[in-house]
Amino acid sequence: MEARAEFVGTSAGTGAGDALLLSDIQGGPYRGWQIDLAFGLLDRLGPGGLPLDYERVPAEAAQRMPLLRWIRDPQSLESVAMYREYQFDWPERVCIDAVLDAERLGAVVRNYTEARIVSRDTDGWSLEIAHADVPAPAAAELPVRVQAKVVLNMAGIWIDDVNRAALPRARQRILGTKGCHIVVKLPADCANIGIATLNSKLEPFYCIPYRGYHFFGPTETVYEGDKDRIRVTAEERAWLVGEANRLLPQLRLAESDVLMTWAGVRPLTYDENVPFGNRSRVIHDLASDGLPGVYAMTAGPVMTHRSAGRELTGVISRRIPPSRPRSNPDYTPTRFPDEQDSAPLLPDASVKLSDLRHAVRAQHARTLMDALYRRVGLGWRCAFTPYELTRAADVIGGELGWSEARKQQEIQAFQAEAALLFDPRPPLRPLD
Ligand SMILES: Cc1cc2nc3c(=O)[nH]c(=O)nc-3n(C[C@H](O)[C@H](O)[C@H](O)COP(=O)(O)OP(=O)(O)OC[C@H]3O[C@@H](n4cnc5c(N)ncnc54)[C@H](O)[C@@H]3O)c2cc1C
Numbered sequence: 499m500e501a502r503a504e505f506v507g508t509s510a511g512t513g514a515g516d517a518l519l520l521s522d523i524q525g526g527p528y529r530g531w532q533i534d535l536a537f538g539l540l541d542r543l544g545p546g547g548l549p550l551d552y553e554r555v556p557a558e559a560a561q562r563m564p565l566l567r568w569i570r571d572p573q574s575l576e577s578v579a580m581y582r583e584y585q586f587d588w589p590e591r592v593c594i595d596a597v598l599d600a601e602r603l604g605a606v607v608r609n610y611t612e613a614r615i616v617s618r619d620t621d622g623w624s625l626e627i628a629h630a631d632v633p634a635p636a637a638a639e640l641p642v643r644v645q646a647k648v649v650l651n652m653a654g655i656w657i658d659d660v661n662r663a664a665l666p667r668a669r670q671r672i673l674g675t676k677g678c679h680i681v682v683k684l685p686a687d688c689a690n691i692g693i694a695t696l697n698s699k700l701e702p703f704y705c706i707p708y709r710g711y712h713f714f715g716p717t718e719t720v721y722e723g724d725k726d727r728i729r730v731t732a733e734e735r736a737w738l739v740g741e742a743n744r745l746l747p748q749l750r751l752a753e754s755d756v757l758m759t760w761a762g763v764r765p766l767t768y769d770e771n772v773p774f775g776n777r778s779r780v781i782h783d784l785a786s787d788g789l790p791g792v793y794a795m796t797a798g799p800v801m802t803h804r805s806a807g808r809e810l811t812g813v814i815s816r817r818i819p820p821s822r823p824r825s826n827p828d829y830t831p832t833r834f835p836d837e838q839d840s841a842p843l844l845p846d847a848s849v850k851l852s853d854l855r856h857a858v859r860a861q862h863a864r865t866l867m868d869a870l871y872r873r874v875g876l877g878w879r880c881a882f883t884p885y886e887l888t889r890a891a892d893v894i895g896g897e898l899g900w901s902e903a904r905k906q907q908e909i910q911a912f913q914a915e916a917a918l919l920f921d922p923r924p925p926l927r928p929l930d
Contacts, residue, residue, distance in 0.1 A: 527696065530554070533579050551582040564688040565705065568748035583692075585708070589800045590872035594861055595832050596803065603825055609862040614641075615649060615664035615792065622647035622791060648817050650810060651784075651794040654765040655725055661784065661794065668787045671796050673775035674763040677716030678730040680738045681758040681926070682751060684712045697741045705742065709879040711757065711926075714742045718774060721763045729918055730759035757926040758881075760919060767796040779806065781813060791817070804829070832861070834874075843886060849874045851893045858897040866912035869894055881922040887912065 537552040544550070560566050560578035569575065586592055601607045614626040628641040653660045654672075661668035690707055697703035701718045717734055730738075735756060742751045766775025777797055784792040793813055798806045807827070840852035857863035857873035870890060871877035882890070891905040900908065916922055 527700065530577060530579075537579065537581060548584060549582055552579065553581075554579050564685070564691045565693055565746065566691075568746040569693075570744065570747050585706070586800060588871075588875045588878055591831075591875060592800055592803065594872065596807075596827075598832055598861060599827050599829075603827070604822065607862060609868075610864060613660075615651075615660065615789070616643070618790075621645050623649050625649065647791060648814050649789075649792045650814070651792060653794075655721075655763050657765065657794045657796065661787065661789065661792070664792075665788050668784065668789065670768045671780075671782050671794055673766045673768040674721040674725075675766055675775050676719050676721035676728065676761055676763050678734045678738060678761040679713045679715030679759060680730070680735060680742070680756045681708075681711050681713045681760075682742075682755050683710075683757060683925070684749075688712065693745065695745060698744055703741060703745065705745065711879065714738055717761075720774065725763070727918065728761050728763055730761045730921070734761070735759055756923075758920050758922045765796055765798075781809060843876070843890060844880065849876050851889065854890055854893045855897060858894055863894070864898065866890055866894060866908055867915050870912070877916065877920070877922070879926065881916075881924050881926040884909075 534554070537550060541550050541552065555563070555578040557575040557577055560575060561572050563578065566572075566575075566578060597605075597607055608627070608629060610630040612628045612630065614628070616624045616626050618624070623646050625644050625646055626641045627644055651657050651660050655674045657672045658668070658670055661671070688707065689710065692704065692706040692712065694702065694704045694706075699718075703715070705712055705714050715738060717737065721728070736753060739751055739753050739756065743749065764775065766777055767780045769776040775797070779798045779802065780796050782794045782796065784790075784794060793810075795806060795810065804827075834850075834853045834856050837850060837852035840850040843849045843851055843854065853874050854863075854869045857869045861873050863869040863873050866887065867877075870882070887909050888905075891900070891909050894900070895905045895908065
C-alpha cells in the first residue's frame with residue numbers, strides 16, 4: 499500500500515539530543531519513501547558525529563507511543579519514522595555566549611545601547627551611540643560619536659528603521675513574520691516525545707518537549723505592529739489550542755491548560771515575489787541605496803550563526819585589513835562559577851544566587867529579565883513568586899547599587915514585561 503506521511507513526532511531535548519518520530523498517514527502530503535530518502539540524505543550530508551537514529555515503526559506499535567496515541571484518525575496511520583532531534587537550550591544564551599567570546603577576542607561590548615548612523619565623510623561613517631543605562635552625570639555627556647569605515651546593521655526586524663533613519667529612501671530589506679507558541683504540561687510519559695507536522699493551512703506545526711513542558715506552534719502571519727510589544731493575542735492563543743486539538747483530539751486541550759505563551763517576529767528577507775518573506779540569508783551591500791560601507795543581514799537564523807559570523811568577517815576583511823593576529827572563536831558554552839556555599843534561588847537548586855551575581859558582574863545583565871530569562875533561562879520553566887523575585891532583586895540590585903525603591907520598580911517592571919511577553923501562570927513551576 500502506498501503510504502503518505504503527514505505527522506512527524508519529535509522527542510527533543512537540550513544539549514545531548516533525543517529521538518524524533520515521523521509518521522505516515524493516508525492522504526498526507528509526503529510519501530513514506532520520500533521521508534526515508536530525506537533522512538538518508540540528511541544522514542549523508544550532515545556534519546556527522548550527531549546520530550539521527552532514524553527508524554520506521556509500524557502503525558500498530560506507533561499507536562501505543564506517547565502523544566501518538568491521541569492523534570486524529572489513528573486508523574489511517576501507516577507507520578512512524580523516528581529520529582533524534584537536537585535543540586538549542588534557549589537562544590538568548592547562545593547569543594550571550596557569542597557576545598562574551600567576542601569580548602574575549604577584543605570586542606567592546608555595550609548592552610542597552612542604541613546606535614544611529616549619522617553622517618559620512620572621507621574617514622567613513624559617524625555613528626551616535628546612546629546608552630540607556632548609564633547613571634548621571636555620565637548620561638549628560640551622551641550620546642557619544644564613533645567613527646567606522648564599515649557598519650554592519652544587524653538590527654533584525656529594526657534593520658529598515660536603522661537604514662531609513664540615516665537615509666529615508668533606503669529600500670525595504672526586511673519582512674517580519676510573527677510566530678506564536680503556547681506551553682502546556684503533558685503526562686510524564688510524553689516527556690521526550692514530540693510531533694512535527696503540518697497545520698490546517700499546511701504550514702509547519704510542532705509539539706516540542708521543552709524543559710519538562712511541551713510547546714505547540716508556530717503561527718505564520720506578516721507582522722506590522724509595534725516591534726517592542728510582540729505578544730500572543732487571545733485570538734492567536736485560541737487558534738493554537740484549536741490546532742493542537744486538531745492534531746491530538748484525544749488530548750482535549752483547553753485554553754485553561756495553557757501555562758505560558760510567547761511570540762517572536764522573524765526578520766526574513768523582503769522579496770516582492772514571496773508573500774511570507776524569503777528565508778534565504780542575505781548580506782545586503784547598501785551602497786546601491788546610497789549607504790556605501792554599510793551592510794545588513796536578513797533572515798539569519800540562530801542555527802547558522804557561526805557561518806553567518808564567518809561570512810560577515812569575510813565582508814569586513816575585504817574592506818579593512820586585519821589589525822591583529824588571527825584568532826578563532828571558542829564555541830564552548832560559558833559555565834557559571836561553582837560557588838558551593840551560595841544559596842539556591844528556588845527549591846530545586848538548579849540556579850544559585852551566585853549565578854545571578856555572576857550574570858551582572860561578568861555577563862552584562864542589567865535587569866531581572868536579563869538575569870532570570872536571558873542568562874540563567876529559568877523563566878522558561880518557572881513563574882516566580884514575589885519572594886523569589888525579591889531575593890533575585892536583592893542580589894542583582896546589590897551589584898548595581900539599586901535602592902529599595904528601585905528594587906520595587908525593577909520587580910514591577912519585570913512582572914509587567916513577563917505578563918506582556920509570556921503571560922506565565924503560577925502552575926508553571928520548576929521540576930523536582
Ligand atoms: C517564532 C520563531 C521561531 C524561530 N525558530 C527558529 C529555530 O527553530 N531555529 C533558528 O535557528 N531560528 C529560529 N528563529 C529565527 C531567529 O530567532 C531569528 O532569525 C534570529 O533571532 C535573528 O537574529 P538577528 O540577530 O538577525 O536579529 P535579532 O535577534 O532580532 O537581534 C537584533 C538586535 O538588534 C537590536 N537593535 C535594534 N535596533 C538597534 C539599534 N539602533 N542599535 C543597536 N541595537 C539595535 C535589537 O534590540 C535586537 O537585540 C525563529 C524566530 C521566530 C520568531
